[in-house]
Amino acid sequence: MATAFYSHPDCLLHEMGPGHPECPERLQAIEDQLIASRIESFLQREQAPLADVAEIARVHTRAHIDYVQRQAPGEGHTWLDPDTAMNPHTWQAALRAAGAAVAATDAVIEGRYENAFCSIRPPGHHAEPARAMGFCFFNNVAIAARHALEVHALARVAIVDFDVHHGNGTEAAFAGDERVLMCSFFQHPFYPFSGAENQAANMVNLPLPARTNGTAVREAIDMIWLPRLDAFKPEMIFVSAGFDAHREDDLGNMGLVENDYAWITEQIRQIAERHARGRIVSCLEGGYNLSALGRSVVAHLRALAGI
Template identity: 65%
Template sequence: MSTAIYSHPDCQRHDMGDWHPESPARLQAIADQLIGSHISDLLDHREAPLVDPADLARNHSANAIAIVRDNVPAEGETYPIDGDTSLNAWSWRAAQRAAGAAVAATDAVIDGEIDNAFCSVRPPGHHARPVEPMGFCLFNNVAIAAKHALDVRGLQRVAIVDFDVHHGNGTEEAFRHEPRALMVSFFQHPLYPYCEPQPITDHQVNVPVPAYTKGDVVRRIVTEQWLPALHAFQPEMIFISAGFDAHREDDIGGMGLVEDDYAWITQQMMDVARLYARGRIVSCLEGGYNLSALGRSVVAHLKALAEL
């Protein structure tokens, strides 16, 4: 297997404050664990480009883009978007790199340059609505990449898999009326963003779970609800919103997953991708705020993607 990892130093320059859990240290923790686990040299490291403005506009309104682009503060200052989302001097550039990584990975996978990819980028994306940034997220990286695959590259069906502890409300909204995209997820409820769960449909299987849910329950959800939907849909490509804050050591959420659970979920998606999608998977970092647990979980995820 050829697995690429996309990142860029600009993604570490976006900083919402020393107090903020969505910190630059997250990407460094991942890089350190990849080196410590001796798999970094086995991956194809690629630089995240800036996103094409047309790809941003495919998922986000002009106003949503302007909120980020036009409010970048001076060096050393911050601009608050909401109570837990803000901009610094590097945020616009970092957001362009994060979305650009997802699109570049999508093109590389479709073109057969690589089998799959992980985008080690920030800011994360799955809360970003088509009309506004929110919840640590500026632009919805996975949604942008999935729409690029459909509308630019001509794929007919894509699946989006979200295993973050929080509900991927922005992604759900972006594809609620898009039959070419299947979204499957689980998320702790109630928890931010405190949206009422939507009814499960043929192309949205988003499953709320209570706090303290552990891996055995999640594996049943994947086996009994996600996999039947994925097999019925037969996606031509799979996108993963890879949040690792459902880990038992992560205080942001209250679930009980461990590294083996992330590896197992990833393996199930690999199996589906082999059947219908020529193995094509692009995964993008979402949450995960305990630095040690985050690094270890990403290693488990990447080992499954790269079959190491």
């Protein structure tokens, strides 16, 4: 079965002003590298639908959803926190991003694709049930995982987050939920300054110091993540695919390269093949050096598609 690639032009229309690192050019950089790498023929393109408010409400409070919708400006920008702004197109883009994650989940569970990557923005893993923050409005991966649990009645899902920043929003959504195992590594201490203490039993957080390289990350994953994932036996795996731990990315200070992302993805794929019929849905999170982002996504996609 093919790997699906979900995106939508609406995700290019959200922007947060000149010089903001979470910019539309991120998706364009991915598209450029898809062409350069000649892997597009191995992917099946899908347009992201709009998420229903009811789908978002499986993770976020109605008050938060209503607040985000009300803050959408007619022109210019509205700032929800010092890093996170809306323009007139943000609401639509956020619905497309969440909708891509849900549609990919449906398609993979129904057997149309073995796995899927959602090339979407705004990202999601910092969005808490009642708060937008860190470039994020709605938590795309959490919405998709909850959809798999509550609509498709899966018993166990895993979430793997390899962004350089801790996925505080995803942890807030699922801490203590025995149906979910979340595995992450992140630079620490670093924004959002969470995840290192008072971990719930279903959270496998690996706080790593600045300048940690790929060899050390692989060793930690091999020793800590993989045994927990094998013991948990997830029926599906969701990936918060942030590429800002790359050594060329100025928003972090870690030392990963493309081969590390390929290796991590291959380990996830092997777990999925053993326990989850290969079912993976991956959603773009961070990654702000445009060249490194595009190359890293290609490495991730090669591993997902087995090419």
